[in-house]
Amino acid sequence: MEINKNTWEHLHGLAVEAMRHAYVPYSGYPVGAAILTADGNYFSGCNVENSGYGVALCAECGAVSDMIKAGSTDIVAFAAVNGNEEPVVPCGRCRQLISEHGSERTLLAMPVGILPFPEVMPFAFGKEDLTEVPTSTYHED
Numbered sequence: 001m002e003i004n005k006n007t008w009e010h011l012h013g014l015a016v017e018a019m020r021h022a023y024v025p026y027s028g029y030p031v032g033a034a035i036l037t038a039d040g041n042y043f044s045g046c047n048v049e050n051s052g053y054g055v056a057l058c059a060e061c062g063a064v065s066d067m068i069k070a071g072s073t074d075i076v077a078f079a080a081v082n083g084n085e086e087p088v089v090p091c092g093r094c095r096q097l098i099s100e101h102g103s104e105r106t107l108l109a110m111p112v113g114i115l116p117f118p119e120v121m122p123f124a125f126g127k128e129d130l131t132e133v134p135t136s137t138y139h140e141d
């Protein structure tokens with residue numbers, strides 16, 4: 001799949017549109033995130049905060065949920081924006097979300113430009129790590 005200037009403009013536009021729906025009464029910091037998957041579909045989400053500050057949902061959570069609900073996976077391009085419509089770096093937890101559904105060819109629109117996901121999150125923990133230690137070797141006593 002070719003990812004060109006139009007692709008990034010479309011992702012940016014979806015992220016901006018999603019950002020405008022953010023529920024951010026506590027931080028006042030709206031975020032919108034947009035995803036393109038290998039099957040050519042686009043998804044988006046906004047951050048949703050809560051009076052219990054720690055349970056706020058990042059915009060990426062909504063975008064990943066939108067993607068999974070539609071039966072898509074394999075993120076090939078990702079963009080997130082803040083209230084100034086500028087690129088936002090995904091937080092650590094959201095990098096883990098992207099990692100689960102991305103690959104070494106996943107591209108991220110970062111404030112410094114387009115970067116391959118492995119440069120943004122090298123040595124990510126993944127499902128293959130779970131096979132390293134059989135759970136049967138774990139005993140509480």
Ligand code: THU
Pocket residue numbers: 024027029030031046047048049056057058059060089090091094
């Ligand atoms: N936020 C996101 O939505 N995504 C990120 O990757 C970084 C942080 C949100 C969480 C919170 O609602 C607000 O930005 C301020 O931290």
